[in-house]
Amino acid sequence: MSTSYGAAFALMRESASQAWRAYTRHAFVEGLKDGSLSREAFLHYLRQDYVFLIHFSRAWALAVVKSETHGEMRAAVATVNALVAEEMQLHIGICEAAGISQEDLFATTERAENLAYTRFVLEAGYSGDLLDLLAALAPCVMGYGEIGQRLASEASSQTYADWIGTYAGDDYQEACKAVGILLDNALERRLGKDFTTSPRWPRLCKTFETATELEVGFWQMGLTP
Ligand SMILES: Cc1ncc(C[n+]2csc(CCO)c2C)c(N)n1
Numbered sequence: 001m002s003t004s005y006g007a008a009f010a011l012m013r014e015s016a017s018q019a020w021r022a023y024t025r026h027a028f029v030e031g032l033k034d035g036s037l038s039r040e041a042f043l044h045y046l047r048q049d050y051v052f053l054i055h056f057s058r059a060w061a062l063a064v065v066k067s068e069t070h071g072e073m074r075a076a077v078a079t080v081n082a083l084v085a086e087e088m089q090l091h092i093g094i095c096e097a098a099g100i101s102q103e104d105l106f107a108t109t110e111r112a113e114n115l116a117y118t119r120f121v122l123e124a125g126y127s128g129d130l131l132d133l134l135a136a137l138a139p140c141v142m143g144y145g146e147i148g149q150r151l152a153s154e155a156s157s158q159t160y161a162d163w164i165g166t167y168a169g170d171d172y173q174e175a176c177k178a179v180g181i182l183l184d185n186a187l188e189r190r191l192g193k194d195f196t197t198s199p200r201w202p203r204l205c206k207t208f209e210t211a212t213e214l215e216v217g218f219w220q221m222g223l224t225p
Helices: 007-015 017-024 027-034 039-067 070-097 102-107 110-126 130-154 161-168 170-191 200-221
Strands: none
Touching: 007 017, 007 102, 007 130, 007 170, 007 200, 017 130, 017 200, 027 039, 027 161, 027 200, 039 070, 039 102, 039 130, 039 200, 070 170, 102 170, 110 130, 110 170, 110 200, 130 161, 130 170, 130 200, 161 170
């Protein structure tokens, strides 16, 4: 499953296997799977996730700034557009259907766990190059792809079927593959074909692992409205 998201992602995931498991099999995720997650926790998560998406859009916009080729710019711009034009709008719609008004959504106070994660990603990009930024962005993109795929086949409840369907769907799975290709190509361009032998590789894996741990923190925050 994970191999379809590219070679570098598979290696980074392996290097952070403990944190990756804690992220993709978190109690919040299992609650989405069997429907046992409380509505209160889910709505709280959605509110925080809207704020999260604002800062993630900014981080992907930074990926345009840090691009070195037209192909990289195109891939980053496509993600910014999907986030701002579609996903954020979709989120507003989901929240509205769940009884969270736009006013309520925009008035959400950002939780510390949320702030820590998004600013860590932005900082990786500000002080590094596109590789540092993509290593911090990858767990978010691919993690939800993997969770969506697994829950689509294992879910024992329809309660959160919409959420699962979004990430298990073809559009989202294609986006994960595109980011996998972007990451592989960006690494080869800057560090060569044998990018894992570069002195930069361990640090990139560490950045990936830290972002994965911050995803665990985000789920944990979701369980404590
Ligand atoms: C906490 C948290 N982590 C990951 C995602 C998933 N996600 C965020 S932005 C984006 C598009 C590409 O970057 C995707 C799939 C989320 N919604 N919330």
